[in-house]
Amino acid sequence: MAQAVASLEQQADKTALITGSEAIAVACKLADVDVITAYPIRPYDTVMQYVAKLVANGELDCEYIVAESEHSQFEIVKHASAVGARVFCGSSGVGWMYAFEALTVTPGLRIPMVAMVGNRALDDPGAFGVEHNDALAVRDLGWQLVWVDNPQEALDTALIAYRVAEDRRVFLPCAISCDGAFLTHSQALVKIPSQEKVDAFLPPYNRGDLLLHPDNPITVAPQVNEDWLMEIRRQTAAAMERAYTVIREAYAEFEQIFGRRYGNPFFEEYQTEDAEIVLVGMGTLSTPVKVAIREMRKEGKKVGFVRVRWFRPFAAEELAKTLGRFSAVGIIDRDFSLGSPYLSGVLATEVRAAMYPAAKRPPMLDFICGLGGREVTLPDVKKMSDIVYHAAEGKPQPLTQWIGLRE
Amino acid sequence: MGRLFAVEIVYRGIFQKTLAKNISRAIVLAAHQEGKPGISFGRYGDSPERNGVPAKNFAIVATDDQTLEEGMAKYEPKEVDISIAVDDTLCKGVESWAWYGLQPINRLLKPGGTLIVTSREEPEALIEMCHRKEYPYQLAIVKGIPSFSGLWVYKEDHSDVRILGAIAKVLPELFSLESVQKAIRAEWKDELKATSAARSYERITTVTVPPNQGNPEEPFKFELPKWSEMREGVTIPAIPRGHAMENTATQQVGGWQPERNPTFKKFSTRTMRPVVDFDTCIKCTLCWLQCPDSCFDVTPDGLYDANMQACCGCGVCEAVCPVQKCVTMVNETQFRDNDSQWEMWNKDKEGYKKWLLEKIEHGPGPQRSHGFRYRGQYEEQVPEMLEIAREG
Numbered sequence: 089m090a091q092a093v094a095s096l097e098q099q100a101d102k103t104a105l106i107t108g109s110e111a112i113a114v115a116c117k118l119a120d121v122d123v124i125t126a127y128p129i130r131p132y133d134t135v136m137q138y139v140a141k142l143v144a145n146g147e148l149d150c151e152y153i154v155a156e157s158e159h160s161q162f163e164i165v166k167h168a169s170a171v172g173a174r175v176f177c178g179s180s181g182v183g184w185m186y187a188f189e190a191l192t193v194t195p196g197l198r199i200p201m202v203a204m205v206g207n208r209a210l211d212d213p214g215a216f217g218v219e220h221n222d223a224l225a226v227r228d229l230g231w232q233l234v235w236v237d238n239p240q241e242a243l244d245t246a247l248i249a250y251r252v253a254e255d256r257r258v259f260l261p262c263a264i265s266c267d268g269a270f271l272t273h274s275q276a277l278v279k280i281p282s283q284e285k286v287d288a289f290l291p292p293y294n295r296g297d298l299l300l301h302p303d304n305p306i307t308v309a310p311q312v313n314e315d316w317l318m319e320i321r322r323q324t325a326a327a328m329e330r331a332y333t334v335i336r337e338a339y340a341e342f343e344q345i346f347g348r349r350y351g352n353p354f355f356e357e358y359q360t361e362d363a364e365i366v367l368v369g370m371g372t373l374s375t376p377v378k379v380a381i382r383e384m385r386k387e388g389k390k391v392g393f394v395r396v397r398w399f400r401p402f403a404a405e406e407l408a409k410t411l412g413r414f415s416a417v418g419i420i421d422r423d424f425s426l427g428s429p430y431l432s433g434v435l436a437t438e439v440r441a442a443m444y445p446a447a448k449r450p451p452m453l454d455f456i457c458g459l460g461g462r463e464v465t466l467p468d469v470k471k472m473s474d475i476v477y478h479a480a481e482g483k484p485q486p487l488t489q490w491i492g493l494r495e
Numbered sequence: 496m497g498r499l500f501a502v503e504i505v506y507r508g509i510f511q512k513t514l515a516k517n518i519s520r521a522i523v524l525a526a527h528q529e530g531k532p533g534i535s536f537g538r539y540g541d542s543p544e545r546n547g548v549p550a551k552n553f554a555i556v557a558t559d560d561q562t563l564e565e566g567m568a569k570y571e572p573k574e575v576d577i578s579i580a581v582d583d584t585l586c587k588g589v590e591s592w593a594w595y596g597l598q599p600i601n602r603l604l605k606p607g608g609t610l611i612v613t614s615r616e617e618p619e620a621l622i623e624m625c626h627r628k629e630y631p632y633q634l635a636i637v638k639g640i641p642s643f644s645g646l647w648v649y650k651e652d653h654s655d656v657r658i659l660g661a662i663a664k665v666l667p668e669l670f671s672l673e674s675v676q677k678a679i680r681a682e683w684k685d686e687l688k689a690t691s692a693a694r695s696y697e698r699i700t701t702v703t704v705p706p707n708q709g710n711p712e713e714p715f716k717f718e719l720p721k722w723s724e725m726r727e728g729v730t731i732p733a734i735p736r737g738h739a740m741e742n743t744a745t746q747q748v749g750g751w752q753p754e755r756n757p758t759f760k761k762f763s764t765r766t767m768r769p770v771v772d773f774d775t776c777i778k779c780t781l782c783w784l785q786c787p788d789s790c791f792d793v794t795p796d797g798l799y800d801a802n803m804q805a806c807c808g809c810g811v812c813e814a815v816c817p818v819q820k821c822v823t824m825v826n827e828t829q830f831r832d833n834d835s836q837w838e839m840w841n842k843d844k845e846g847y848k849k850w851l852l853e854k855i856e857h858g859p860g861p862q863r864s865h866g867f868r869y870r871g872q873y874e875e876q877v878p879e880m881l882e883i884a885r886e887g
């Protein structure tokens with residue numbers, strides 16, 4: 089194995105200039121997905137177009153079904169997965185919400201569907217800029233949720249997502265969140281690994297005793313009463329618990345085979361070693377944050393950044409330990425949770441909950457920022473950092489503030 | 496602590512849904528006349544909209560609010576003072592749609608509690624149908640044909656108030672006749688109904704069912720698995736396809752018997768069952784083809800034998816059979832077991848013919864209990880039902 093892996097590493101990756109959406113489409117091809125369903129909605133529709141092109145060009149041999157709605161889209165792949173097909177699906181914003189009924193039943197049935205959510209604001213008003221509320225809506229239901237911030241990571245994470253979702257210990261769906269526009273529509277240079285590497289990393293999907301097949305006669309999802317559902321939920325919860333381990337294993341082996349290192353799979357730390365305060369966020373806002381941090385550091389402000397990748401499962405203990413090292417924390421929410429504790433966003437509410445049992449709990453502020461695809465500017469990031477610094481110095485600050493808002 | 500009373504009303508969906516609800520409500524309202532608080536509810540896991548499927552309503556009453564709360568703190572009563580079956584064929588057992596396996600009609604009855612049944616049968620016949628209990632209980636029969644009272648266009652036959660009058664008699668601590676009459680007047684504004692309740696109060700008699708009398712069959716028991724023992728993915732093994740049948744008398748092998756769910760039988764939904772005249776059957780296959788529950792076993796000699804564990808009594812086979820009186824629906828009270836008719840016929844053809852004629856021609860009780868055997872049957876029976884209500 090070690091030797092085989094070593095020889096794989098020497099295989100040169102091809103480099104291509106592609107968008108995040110295209111990178112996901114390439115991952116579908118490399119994963120040799122069997123059934124793909126589509127229904128157009130921006131920005132997810134870009135993936136659908138790229139996949140359609142791959143199929144039309146004969147590069148990908150799969151069932152490509154254009155459904156009549158997102159609900160059918162997700163139902164079709166759910167059933168295809170039950171009979172043993174590797175599936176891919178996706179949507180955005182209200183399209184994802186239209187599929188909600190199908191989304192809710194997928195984890196309980198232990199369907200390892202991989203989906204791409206091209207994050208988009210929830211209409212009305214008709215808006216297609218990024219907000220994270222669409223993907224976050226399934227956060228309690230047994231979906232694994234991961235955010236990426238560049239096309240390379242989108243490709244790699246899609247492969248990892250198949251590996252984790254289809255692990256018999258997990259068998260849970262996984263949604264890869266890609267920020268609309270910033271990731272779905274902008275091209276970057278991406279290393280495309282060889283098929284051999286992917287094959288070494290990703291075993292075939294084996295549904296085992298849960299396979300719906302005449303040779304394995306089973307009934308899926310019969311009616312149950314109050315005597316059964318709690319046990320079913322507990323089983324799904326156990327699968328999500330096991331996902332922590334499986335995710336770690338997958339990243340470790342990914343590094344071995346592909347030679348690309350992601351460090352801690354659950355969150356990325358940027359310039360945190362000596363940081364006094366940190367900002368926390370998800371997705372592509374990492375770019376302006378990192379640039380602003382570099383500028384602030386020139387001014388002597390030791391700011392760091394923690395980018396949460398896996399929102400489900402949420403690495404609570406680890407994150408709490410990390411954030412406890414700083415004198416104050418600012419969480420940037422590209423989402424909202426109206427009426428939530430301290431009127432914060434979803435991420436801040438989760439991080440605060442994760443921090444509660446921690447030995448050290450620095451002041452934690454929340455910033456609602458970049459909604460509807462609004463640019464998160466360098467001055468915005470600096471402003472947020474300044475506010476966090478004030479909190480670190482013991483000056484009381486409002487727990488939630490809207491940044492980049494016309495006031 | 497005060498006293499807690501619980502009453503269950505067991506009925507068949509959908510035609511008796513309103514009847515059961517009305518009785519349940521009136522129990523609470525009658526007790527309220529005496530200052531007792533109470534609640535009334537339908538069993539949530541049931542499916543009262545499904546034709547014939549056994550379902551339940553509960554009325555819980557207490558002497559004070561705190562005691563009532565103790566009753567309300569449970570999903571549903573674990574024991575009851577009174578069980579009411581508004582269809583006598585329910586005495587054979589109750590397999591709720593929210594699956595618990597077939598459970599005895601008297602399962603929740605406290606020692607000394609009363610089972611009230613609307614029926615034209617004698618107590619002995621009903622006791623034979625009910626599962627045996629380790630302790631004595633009371634049986635009271637409100638004479639009548641199963642009623643659809645209260646639902647849509649179906650005419651009143653006063654089954655509801657007659658049962659309420661009977662409750663006042665068998666459990667006066669719950670409410671008096673006077674209280675229930677007051678509640679009836681307030682709820683229905685019908686003096687005739689108040690009179691019917693009083694008549695029933697006067698006429699109702701109870702017999703004591705001694706311990707261990709009745710159907711000796713062990714009620715269905717099962718253990719719920721731990722979460723870690725259950726199959727994942729909400730999957731259960733499918734029912735295997737089936738196998739050929741064997742005629743034990745002739746050793747002839749052939750035909751087809753589909754496997755059936757061993758834990759969900761469905762037959763407690765039935766109020767009428769088909770009896771088949773194998774001598775006149777022309778083997779046309781229509782009953783087998785049309786039965787919505789695949790109940791017919793195909794015998795080695797090419798006949799069609801309705802499996803009585805599976806048959807829900809819908810009557811489709813009778814309706815489609817092209818031969819007159821070849822398939823006939825007979826009221827379920829006329830049977831004590833679910834044995835194969837074909838096997839009975841096989842063993843003794845003469846004896847079977849006699850048995851068959853007895854069932855279809857000379858059988859006593861009504862041909863209908865729940866549902867209809869034919870269109871307009873209920874309306875036809877209303878005068879008779881009213882007569883029973885008047886005369887007892």
Ligand code: SF4
Nearest residue numbers: 786806807809810812
């Ligand atoms: S009554 Fe006849 S058609 Fe209906 S379930 Fe029974 S056997 Fe089948």
Ligand code: SF4
Nearest residue numbers: 776777779780782816
């Ligand atoms: S429908 Fe009647 S005649 Fe035809 S097979 Fe059935 S019982 Fe025989």
